[in-house]
Amino acid sequence: METLENGLRVVVENQPWNPGLSFTLLVPVGAVNDPPDRLGAASMLETWLWKGAGVRDAKAFANALDSLGVSRASGTGIEYTTFSASLLPEGLPATMELYSDLISRPHLPDDAFESVRSLALQELAAIEDQPARKLMKKLRREAFTSAHGQPVEGEKETILSMTPAALRAEYARRYGPGGSVLAVAGGVKPDNVYRLAEEYFGSWSGAVSGEVPVRLSSPHRFHLQQETEQVQIGLFYKDVPPGDYDFYAARLAASILSGGMSSRLFTEVREKRGLVYSVSASPGSVKGFGYLLAHAGTTPSNAQETLDVVRRVIEGLREGVTRAELDRAKIGLRADLVLAGESSRARSASLARDVFILGKPRSLEEIEAEVMDVTLDRIDLFLSRHAYENPWVGTLGPVEVV
Amino acid sequence: METLENGLRVVVENQPWNPGLSFTLLVPVGAVNDPPDRLGAASMLETWLWKGAGVRDAKAFANALDSLGVSRASGTGIEYTTFSASLLPEGLPATMELYSDLISRPHLPDDAFESVRSLALQELAAIEDQPARKLMKKLRREAFTSAHGQPVEGEKETILSMTPAALRAEYARRYGPGGSVLAVAGGVKPDNVYRLAEEYFGSWSGAVSGEVPVRLSSPHRFHLQQETEQVQIGLFYKDVPPGDYDFYAARLAASILSGGMSSRLFTEVREKRGLVYSVSASPGSVKGFGYLLAHAGTTPSNAQETLDVVRRVIEGLREGVTRAELDRAKIGLRADLVLAGESSRARSASLARDVFILGKPRSLEEIEAEVMDVTLDRIDLFLSRHAYENPWVGTLGPVEVV
Numbered sequence: 001m002e003t004l005e006n007g008l009r010v011v012v013e014n015q016p017w018n019p020g021l022s023f024t025l026l027v028p029v030g031a032v033n034d035p036p037d038r039l040g041a042a043s044m045l046e047t048w049l050w051k052g053a054g055v056r057d058a059k060a061f062a063n064a065l066d067s068l069g070v071s072r073a074s075g076t077g078i079e080y081t082t083f084s085a086s087l088l089p090e091g092l093p094a095t096m097e098l099y100s101d102l103i104s105r106p107h108l109p110d111d112a113f114e115s116v117r118s119l120a121l122q123e124l125a126a127i128e129d130q131p132a133r134k135l136m137k138k139l140r141r142e143a144f145t146s147a148h149g150q151p152v153e154g155e156k157e158t159i160l161s162m163t164p165a166a167l168r169a170e171y172a173r174r175y176g177p178g179g180s181v182l183a184v185a186g187g188v189k190p191d192n193v194y195r196l197a198e199e200y201f202g203s204w205s206g207a208v209s210g211e212v213p214v215r216l217s218s219p220h221r222f223h224l225q226q227e228t229e230q231v232q233i234g235l236f237y238k239d240v241p242p243g244d245y246d247f248y249a250a251r252l253a254a255s256i257l258s259g260g261m262s263s264r265l266f267t268e269v270r271e272k273r274g275l276v277y278s279v280s281a282s283p284g285s286v287k288g289f290g291y292l293l294a295h296a297g298t299t300p301s302n303a304q305e306t307l308d309v310v311r312r313v314i315e316g317l318r319e320g321v322t323r324a325e326l327d328r329a330k331i332g333l334r335a336d337l338v339l340a341g342e343s344s345r346a347r348s349a350s351l352a353r354d355v356f357i358l359g360k361p362r363s364l365e366e367i368e369a370e371v372m373d374v375t376l377d378r379i380d381l382f383l384s385r386h387a388y389e390n391p392w393v394g395t396l397g398p399v400e401v402v
Numbered sequence: 403m404e405t406l407e408n409g410l411r412v413v414v415e416n417q418p419w420n421p422g423l424s425f426t427l428l429v430p431v432g433a434v435n436d437p438p439d440r441l442g443a444a445s446m447l448e449t450w451l452w453k454g455a456g457v458r459d460a461k462a463f464a465n466a467l468d469s470l471g472v473s474r475a476s477g478t479g480i481e482y483t484t485f486s487a488s489l490l491p492e493g494l495p496a497t498m499e500l501y502s503d504l505i506s507r508p509h510l511p512d513d514a515f516e517s518v519r520s521l522a523l524q525e526l527a528a529i530e531d532q533p534a535r536k537l538m539k540k541l542r543r544e545a546f547t548s549a550h551g552q553p554v555e556g557e558k559e560t561i562l563s564m565t566p567a568a569l570r571a572e573y574a575r576r577y578g579p580g581g582s583v584l585a586v587a588g589g590v591k592p593d594n595v596y597r598l599a600e601e602y603f604g605s606w607s608g609a610v611s612g613e614v615p616v617r618l619s620s621p622h623r624f625h626l627q628q629e630t631e632q633v634q635i636g637l638f639y640k641d642v643p644p645g646d647y648d649f650y651a652a653r654l655a656a657s658i659l660s661g662g663m664s665s666r667l668f669t670e671v672r673e674k675r676g677l678v679y680s681v682s683a684s685p686g687s688v689k690g691f692g693y694l695l696a697h698a699g700t701t702p703s704n705a706q707e708t709l710d711v712v713r714r715v716i717e718g719l720r721e722g723v724t725r726a727e728l729d730r731a732k733i734g735l736r737a738d739l740v741l742a743g744e745s746s747r748a749r750s751a752s753l754a755r756d757v758f759i760l761g762k763p764r765s766l767e768e769i770e771a772e773v774m775d776v777t778l779d780r781i782d783l784f785l786s787r788h789a790y791e792n793p794w795v796g797t798l799g800p801v802e803v804v
Contacts, residue, residue, distance in 0.1 A: 017420075018419075018744065019740050019743065020737070020741045020743075020744060022741075050663070051673075058673060059664070059669070061663075062662070062663035062664035062668075062669070062673075063664045063726070063730065065662070065663055065664075066662040066663060066665075066730040066733070066734055067729070067730050069733035069734050069736060070662075070737070071662075071734070071737060072662075072663065086737070086741050087737060088736075088737055088740060114676065115673070115674075115675070115676030116676070117676075118676035118677070119672070119676055119678075119679050121701070122632070122676075122678060122701065123679045125631040125632045125701060126631070126632055126679060126699055128630075128631040128632075129533050129630045129631050129632055129699075130532070131531050227629075228530075229528070229530035229531050230524070230527045230530075230531055259468075260464070260467070260468035260472075260473075260474075261452070261463075261464035261467055261468060261474065262461070262464035262465045262467075262468040263468075266464075267464070270521070271453075271460060271461075271464075271517070273517070274516065274518070274519075274520035274521055274524075275520070275524075276524060277521050277524040277525045277528060297528055297531075298524060299523070299524065324465070327469070328465065328468040328469050331468070331469060331470070331471035332468055332473070334471060334490075335422070335471030335472070335473060335488070335489055335490055336471075336473065338421050338422045338490060339422045339424075339473065339488050339746075339747075341421065341422075342420065342744050342745055342746060343744055344741075345741075
């Protein structure tokens, strides 16, 4: 990893066998820094940035990217926005120049603003029609009292009251190289990348907004009444964050819960009882805080039993795990790591996130070594001390589950 | 490619750089062969097969796969069911043995049948809560009068009336090596794979059901009334099938419509007018028949304009394309092909599908050569002769779009 003078961190993973490459540019602009009266600003900015930058208007910019064969994506989350590109190595300099324009010289033109607003409203309406997504969004909002619970997509009122001037002010206040990360993976030499990063991003300047400490509400339940066919059930448990001594023990516990066909949730909730088509528990995190999110969708008549069994299985972790379970979880995570190495896009995204969350990248080998280091005694000690209990519980559907 | 004596076709793509590998076992068992009173049988069988096979009950089978670190998946579609595995090379013999048990020596136990039925009903309910998926399922049903329109998930009545004996009869009638494909991609030598395939699948026997010719209704419109926030719009156009002389011209046309940021639909529907957050047109096919499916979700007030613009853009292809558009589409497809080569799972799935649809695999190099061969004259001639017009049009939402 290298840090440019302006604070941009650049990390490269060389995959010499790979004929393609991907990069992810992570900017610390997310829902967590949206002012309460400008919810959705980070997400709207992400859309607006593509409307022309540097010497190109929106159409010319799109043509230039497509002429390079770049498969591009961008997305806004709780803590950051990412801009990614997958491409052939010969296109890297030109593509980096375009992305440099995108984030440091955007036009943010008035005449595209109403279209950006309209897209934000469309996205908000789309969530209303996706019950699982709607519930998990509400669950986050209920659990966090800090701005980590703010909706990435904003709210109807804040989107309607947004102005071009207000959104430009958000750009000026939050888009800068400090806290940002450029991560590259694929068939490319690190020295070449560092040189290109310096050339195209070295003169980028701009402020960044400060970090927000996590605060939580007291665990509680809520219900969203909606005339759906299925009842959606969501649970939010406190967990350990990346960087914690017990992080990999917790990852293995999550895998024992929900990793494979023999995992506890799959076996107890789906295979033995046929309560749900899919059930999952997956670890998530924001800077300095980790959580475990569980989700199931089922019929109204099965909802109570499903909730009870999911809780019993997750909270039963405190009794410890068997050696066979731990061994299977380790083997599964090891295979996942090897297969994750296949994709340059996934690797560049993981590296960018590592640098953002932990301040340094983790190689696949490092992660594997940490996973293998977790003994049965260590995971059982962790599980006896860190009880998964007392979750925030949300349901959505035609009947309330108590 | 090699064909075993029992008819199973085996294809291997060696990726010598790849530390992992994936295989896809494709069996010609899909909704298209479900008898009308047993709709959903293929999908229910896929679930039931995992409930124990060979010398192992369901739990032992799951443990065995997880002990090998296998990331497994299975899915049922219109024409076939696939069973796939991603794993480390040293686990290949044991995993192939397990999958051989799965498809040729399943227990199909009575005591798991009600759980299989319950899961099928859950999946049906889940679709009701996913408006876009619900509409596209109905659109297929409206367009095909042949069994290609049958719902993969079945219907409530046929799932409720299914019996273990009926489902076992479907297994006996349809699971066999003829028409099936085993495709392997990754760090593995072809000769090893052929030897293992012979060892584990060579003695597999069983019938397969015959092919079903495609028949279509007359293009028409329909509307599903539902109190959603967004209106979902779906269009189904006749296109050319894989293997057709014009197949790659049609693929490039679809890419010009919907491939990149500069594509016509993205530009006209989203960027210029802000009508939808996402809009797409993607080619699909069943054996011997190709189609182009377009989808957009928008607010009720924008629905009519969205439908009009999407149709105008797609049907405007008859006027031809520009050289710049064709060049960008070629570059984009070429980059996609290189990046597709990264993933062993995606490659094994594509190879299996190629053999099923075309009778032979296509290498990424072959596809690239075919794409590059399409000149401006050739695509314009194709577009002037094969008009994209007269689609089946479906809408779902609170207002009917005329």
